[in-house]
Amino acid sequence: xxxxxxxxxxxxxxxxxxxxxxxxxxxxASLLALLAGADPFATLGLIVKGAVGSRFxxxxxxxxxxxxxxxxxxxxxxxxxxxxxxxxxxxxxxxAVVTVLLGTGALPLPPALLIPAIAxxxxxxxxxxxxxxxxxxxxxxxxxxxxxxLFNFIMLLFVSYLLEGPMKDxxxxxxxxSPALEASARLPRIVTGLRLHWGFALxxxxxxxxxxxxxxxxxxxxxxxxxxxxxxxxxxxIPVGRVMVKTALLSGGLAALAGFSEVAGLKGSLTLDLSxxxxxxGIIVAMLALLNPLGVVLSAIFVAxxxxxxxxxxxxxxxxxxxxxxxxxxALLTMVLAxxxxxxxxxxx
Amino acid sequence: xxxxxEAEVVLRLCGITKRFGPLLANDAIxxxxxxxxxxxxxxENGAGKTTLMNILFGHYTADEGTVEVFGRPLPPGxxxxxxxxGVGMVHQHFTLADNMTVLENxxxxxxxxxxLRLDMRxxxxxxxxxxxDFGLAVDPGARVGTLSVGExxxxxxxxxxxxxxxxxxxxxxxxxxxxxETAALFETLRKAVTLGLSVIFISHKLGxxxxxxSRVLVLRHGRLAGEVATADTDRHRLAEMMVGAxxxxxxxxxxxxxxxxxxxxxxxxxxxxxxxxLRGVSLGLHAGQITxxxxxxxxxxxxxxxxxxxxxxxxxxGMELHGLVxxxxxxxxxxxxxxxxxxxxxxxxxxxxxxxxxxNAVLESYADAPYSRKGWxxxxxxxxxxxRIIKTYDVRCPGPRVPIRLLxxxxxxxxxxxxxxxxxxxxxxxxxxxRGLDIGAVTFVHAELVAARHRxxxxxxxxxxxxxxxxxxxxxxxxYEGQLSPAFPRGSMSxxxxxxxxxxxxxxxxxxxx
Numbered sequence: 001x002x003x004x005x006x007x008x009x010x011x012x013x014x015x016x017x018x019x020x021x022x023x024x025x026x027x028x029a030s031l032l033a034l035l036a037g038a039d040p041f042a043t044l045g046l047i048v049k050g051a052v053g054s055r056f057x058x059x060x061x062x063x064x065x066x067x068x069x070x071x072x073x074x075x076x077x078x079x080x081x082x083x084x085x086x087x088x089x090x091x092x093x094x095x096a097v098v099t100v101l102l103g104t105g106a107l108p109l110p111p112a113l114l115i116p117a118i119a120x121x122x123x124x125x126x127x128x129x130x131x132x133x134x135x136x137x138x139x140x141x142x143x144x145x146x147x148x149x150l151f152n153f154i155m156l157l158f159v160s161y162l163l164e165g166p167m168k169d170x171x172x173x174x175x176x177x178s179p180a181l182e183a184s185a186r187l188p189r190i191v192t193g194l195r196l197h198w199g200f201a202l203x204x205x206x207x208x209x210x211x212x213x214x215x216x217x218x219x220x221x222x223x224x225x226x227x228x229x230x231x232x233x234x235x236x237x238i239p240v241g242r243v244m245v246k247t248a249l250l251s252g253g254l255a256a257l258a259g260f261s262e263v264a265g266l267k268g269s270l271t272l273d274l275s276x277x278x279x280x281x282g283i284i285v286a287m288l289a290l291l292n293p294l295g296v297v298l299s300a301i302f303v304a305x306x307x308x309x310x311x312x313x314x315x316x317x318x319x320x321x322x323x324x325x326x327x328x329x330x331a332l333l334t335m336v337l338a339x340x341x342x343x344x345x346x347x348x349x
Numbered sequence: 350x351x352x353x354x355e356a357e358v359v360l361r362l363c364g365i366t367k368r369f370g371p372l373l374a375n376d377a378i379x380x381x382x383x384x385x386x387x388x389x390x391x392x393e394n395g396a397g398k399t400t401l402m403n404i405l406f407g408h409y410t411a412d413e414g415t416v417e418v419f420g421r422p423l424p425p426g427x428x429x430x431x432x433x434x435g436v437g438m439v440h441q442h443f444t445l446a447d448n449m450t451v452l453e454n455x456x457x458x459x460x461x462x463x464x465l466r467l468d469m470r471x472x473x474x475x476x477x478x479x480x481x482d483f484g485l486a487v488d489p490g491a492r493v494g495t496l497s498v499g500e501x502x503x504x505x506x507x508x509x510x511x512x513x514x515x516x517x518x519x520x521x522x523x524x525x526x527x528x529x530e531t532a533a534l535f536e537t538l539r540k541a542v543t544l545g546l547s548v549i550f551i552s553h554k555l556g557x558x559x560x561x562x563s564r565v566l567v568l569r570h571g572r573l574a575g576e577v578a579t580a581d582t583d584r585h586r587l588a589e590m591m592v593g594a595x596x597x598x599x600x601x602x603x604x605x606x607x608x609x610x611x612x613x614x615x616x617x618x619x620x621x622x623x624x625x626x627l628r629g630v631s632l633g634l635h636a637g638q639i640t641x642x643x644x645x646x647x648x649x650x651x652x653x654x655x656x657x658x659x660x661x662x663x664x665x666x667g668m669e670l671h672g673l674v675x676x677x678x679x680x681x682x683x684x685x686x687x688x689x690x691x692x693x694x695x696x697x698x699x700x701x702x703x704x705x706x707x708x709n710a711v712l713e714s715y716a717d718a719p720y721s722r723k724g725w726x727x728x729x730x731x732x733x734x735x736x737r738i739i740k741t742y743d744v745r746c747p748g749p750r751v752p753i754r755l756l757x758x759x760x761x762x763x764x765x766x767x768x769x770x771x772x773x774x775x776x777x778x779x780x781x782x783x784r785g786l787d788i789g790a791v792t793f794v795h796a797e798l799v800a801a802r803h804r805x806x807x808x809x810x811x812x813x814x815x816x817x818x819x820x821x822x823x824x825x826x827x828x829y830e831g832q833l834s835p836a837f838p839r840g841s842m843s844x845x846x847x848x849x850x851x852x853x854x855x856x857x858x859x860x861x862x863x
Contacts, residue, residue, distance in 0.1 A: 218721045229701040236712040237680035
């Protein structure tokens with residue numbers, strides 16, 4: 001078997017293959033619903049209804065998409081430079097810890113100053129978390145996949161220690177939970193009475209900012225050059241190591257904003273289940289978006305919709321919510337394959 | 350002619366067609382190879398030579414057409430079948446295991462894995478007989494890692510002969526050889542044909558084709574552009590068939606050399622993997638002079654290019670630029686010092702395939718005004734720059750916004766050349782600037798280098814093609830295992846004399862002297 005490039009893929013190929021990928025995803029989900037003893041059409045219908053079927057559902061989906069946009073951007077930025085940041089989860093928690101530290105009375109500032117100050121401090125914390133692995137990579141050639149991945153576990157245990165010890169809420173009835181943020185440190189709701197908070201708007205803003213950085217700035221150009229061909233970049237005088245470090249700071253900061261926005265916008269305090277794997281799901285989001293920052297917004301909303309929809313469906317139809325994991329995973333695999341096949345042809349023999 | 354017609358046809362290609370997407374790599378190519386002849390397959394890079402041989406050898410499957418060996422059709426897509434039928438191929442890049450002996454390398458794959466007894470003595474005797482018959486002197490007990498490139502090539506040929514190859518295909522075999530080694534290879538090929546073998550000799554060097562072949566097939570743009578008996582043609586006519594146009598040699602006007610713009614004194618650089626570092630290299634690049642660097646590939650050319658290009662700093666020895674010692678040394682420092690660099694590998698280091706022509710055009714200057722200010726790119730300026738290069742250097746392309754990977758090698762090289770020469774550099778490092786280019790592009794690049802010399806630039810031309818070095822250089826150095834020969838003025842050395850230096854003779858003591 002051999003892959004041959006296609007110079008000018010036909011329109012049919014470019015539209016048909018992603019459509020086929022989507023169909024395959026739906027088919028896989030239907031088979032699973034059948035296995036669970038439910039009507040596949042009803043199950044899929046309930047997922048869609050649960051994701052976007054009402055104003056409440058749609059806002060819930062956008063809420064869930066918010067941290068995914070941040071982690072998706074973090075991954076997209078890093079992967080562009082071929083910096084394999086698998087540690088968005090750790091950077092997210094670093095942002096969350098700083099948010100709690102500064103948001104529980106340590107900084108006596110009015111909300112208009114306090115909230116940006118916390119956000120910046122959270123970004124700095126996330127950036128620092130990724131700085132270690134990237135310096136190990138550029139200085140000593142240590143594989144960042146391993147270091148960033150393992151750092152997730154270190155961070156989670158560290159947060160667990162904080163919540164059982166120094167950061168434990170004295171009024172928390174013994175639960176491992178931080179004290180609640182002061183009202184002045186909380187992100188307000190966009191629409192009073194509905195759960196959607198300004199973190200979502202910040203996420204959209206971040207996506208636009210990343211897009212501008214990538215397309216309009218010298219740093220964006222350097223990042224692309226380094227990611228596409230580091231050897232040619234070095235030869236041309238691009239400081240590859242420094243570009244890697246800047247990329248890492250940007251990526252870690254973006255991931256930390258996910259933690260900041262979840263604590264300050266939604267939860268109000270830090271617990272160990274703040275993130276059900278948003279850092280890892282960010283990889284799926286970024287890959288589905290082909291690392292395009294604006295695409296990240298759409299793919300984050302899609303992935304969030306599947307999860308929110310599956311939650312609501314499982315209450316009604318009795319199909320386990322794991323179907324959401326399978327749906328997003330299948331969508332990723334088939335979509336990546338489909339996009340590959342639009343520009344490549346398989347020859348057997 | 351009459352004798353050739355009588356000889357038996359050993360290989361017949363019939364209507365071979367191969368497409369890669371819209372590219373027609375081979376277009377209905379048919380030819381016969383007869384017993385006891387050397388057929389040269391002549392063509393520029395990209396003409397379809399390698400594709401054709403890969404089809405013959407089963408690496409690719411042809412879209413149309415058939416291959417017959419000794420009258421029997423060869424099943425497509427099976428390298429093993431080609432081997433069994435008696436086709437042996439010596440690739441440009443050798444396929445030997447460095448840590449095994451010559452004999453072991455020759456025996457690999459000739460026996461069942463599970464056979465318990467290797468009859469080494471019989472095998473050794475057979476290798477010795479083949480080596481004697483074909484004039485392939487090499488020690489069967491030596492480890493391949495310790496052999497020279499020329500010796501390794503002999504092992505590759507022995508390997509094919511040991512497998513009873515009756516048809517030998519050699520892909521650009523002389524690219525890595527000194528003139529003396531080339532002469533020895535030709536001797537071997539002549540012996541082979543008198544013993545009834547047939548040879549396909551792939552090359553783009555006209556002199557060698559004239560020297561060794563009895564018939565020449567010329568490929569151009571995937572088509573068989575012509576077929577002539579070698580005796581009935583000459584280099585000029587072959588070159589015309591190859592490119593479809595007359596070629597002109599560059600002319601060097603007499604010119605007194607200016608001051609040294611770059612001076613190396615007894616510079617050492619570290620080894621990098623298999624590539625030797627520099628060992629006590631002293632060199633002066635003078636204004637208005639082309640300095641040629643000859644040598645067999647892999648003898649430190651890469652180290653010298655890395656040093657001057659800013660990628661490597663000397664561990665010992667001194668470097669002066671325009672009479673000053675540079676404070677730090679990096680690609681950016683080299684660019685700032687007015688060194689233009691044409692890298693050896695335009696795909697891997699010279700360009701970024703998926704970036705547009707515009708983005709590639711500003712790779713070395715993107716950080717400076719007007720292309721960027723305060724961290725913001727000025728893409729309209731960058732595109733205007735790309736358009737200027739495209740116009741001045743006649744880069745054939747659909748426009749500055751397409752990815753550079755869509756360009757042919759020649760047009761890519763023109764863009765790199767335009768990028769390097771845009772700022773009017775005082776020093777030009779041209780590392781294999783015409784490798785793989787068609788003759789039109791070669792002429793263009795050479796003319797640009799000569800024009801730069803005329804403007805007063807100091808040019809260092811690194812090439813493995815001795816003819817190129819001798820045609821263009823005011824002075825020639827030979828590099829061997831990281832050491833540099835003295836400077837030989839233009840015309841003072843014959844190719845054979847340079848060949849002696851390329852083989853490493855004359856270097857003992859040269860290091861101490863430097």
